[in-house]
Amino acid sequence: MNLMNALPEQFDFYHLGTVNLEPEHTHPISEKLPDDAMAVAFQLSGDVSAALVLHFEKGLDPSIYSEMGNVIASRVATNLSKMENLDILVSPPRLLSEKHWENLSQGHKLTGRTYLHLHRGISIRLHAILINPPQGNTGHA
Amino acid sequence: MKEPKLYRFPTRKYHAMAKTVLIVDDIEFVRKTLAEILTEARYQVVGEAADGNEALLQYQRLRPDIVTMDIVMPNMSGIEATRKIMRLDKAAKIVIISAMGQENLVMEAINVGARDYVLKPFTANDVVKTISRALVDEPGRPHRETQAI
Numbered sequence: 001m002n003l004m005n006a007l008p009e010q011f012d013f014y015h016l017g018t019v020n021l022e023p024e025h026t027h028p029i030s031e032k033l034p035d036d037a038m039a040v041a042f043q044l045s046g047d048v049s050a051a052l053v054l055h056f057e058k059g060l061d062p063s064i065y066s067e068m069g070n071v072i073a074s075r076v077a078t079n080l081s082k083m084e085n086l087d088i089l090v091s092p093p094r095l096l097s098e099k100h101w102e103n104l105s106q107g108h109k110l111t112g113r114t115y116l117h118l119h120r121g122i123s124i125r126l127h128a129i130l131i132n133p134p135q136g137n138t139g140h141a
Numbered sequence: 142m143k144e145p146k147l148y149r150f151p152t153r154k155y156h157a158m159a160k161t162v163l164i165v166d167d168i169e170f171v172r173k174t175l176a177e178i179l180t181e182a183r184y185q186v187v188g189e190a191a192d193g194n195e196a197l198l199q200y201q202r203l204r205p206d207i208v209t210m211d212i213v214m215p216n217m218s219g220i221e222a223t224r225k226i227m228r229l230d231k232a233a234k235i236v237i238i239s240a241m242g243q244e245n246l247v248m249e250a251i252n253v254g255a256r257d258y259v260l261k262p263f264t265a266n267d268v269v270k271t272i273s274r275a276l277v278d279e280p281g282r283p284h285r286e287t288q289a290i
Binding site (some may be wrong): 011012013014015061063064066067070071073074075077078081087088089090091092093 | 167168169170171174213214215239240241242243244245261262263264265
């Protein structure tokens with residue numbers, strides 16, 4: 001099962017434009033959270049144990065991008081329920097500190113897909129990363 | 142990208158008969174967006190809560206005509222909060238507004254007493270139509286039966 005296949009391709013995001021998955025666009029992910037980035041994590045639990053992290057530029061409203069991450073994580077859970085009949089719950093969002101990010105990323109090959117948030121002619125790049133963490137370590141306290 | 146200023150709660154003067162709403166969601170952006178949509182539609186947003194525990198306290202204090210309830214929240218989920226509010230007040234009207242679209246969750250929400258379910262990201266039309274539909278089967282406010290939680 002490839003969790004990446006469950007990522008939503010596109011959705012309208014309230015009154016704030018659209019969010020689109022860039023085709024086959026993967027990006028390298030650092031084991032350190034870049035200084036100019038913030039990350040919000042969602043734990044997926046139940047038939048799958050994983051974390052989805054949405055990584056975005058500092059200075060953006062974390063509440064808006066927490067909700068965007070919530071929509072993406074929930075769509076992953078819903079798609080896996082439809083495609084694979086899996087029962088998955090999503091946790092509330094948690095803003096990740098640099099230390100949390102290091103813990104979460106340790107020992108894992110990190111790959112992600114890029115989303116473009118388009119609103120009123122402005123485009124914002126976001127990275128969605130799915131991680132199968134070590135048992136009991138999802139970056140959540 | 143700056144979020145447009147949307148939130149004007151509670152500057153509008155409400156009609157005396159405006160239906161009152163309690164908004165429950167752990168994400169501030171969603172609470173603000175819902176408050177804006179409902180205020181524009183002439184509902185009176187009387188309170189907000191960021192988790193199930195807070196929702197329960199606010200419900201007892203405010204006795205709103207209707208509650209919008211998220212599912213995934215810290216401390217107490219929206220399903221559990223719905224179950225507890227319905228035990229407290231069998232006439233409570235609760236509409237679930239969640240990004241979780243699994244059929245079993247929708248069914249669970251309805252089974253514990255939610256009137257309807259709106260999938261996020263919602264449009265203003267989705268919310269207003271669902272809230273008005275959930276309120277419409279109220280020819281007169283039903284007698285409330287209060288029980289201990």
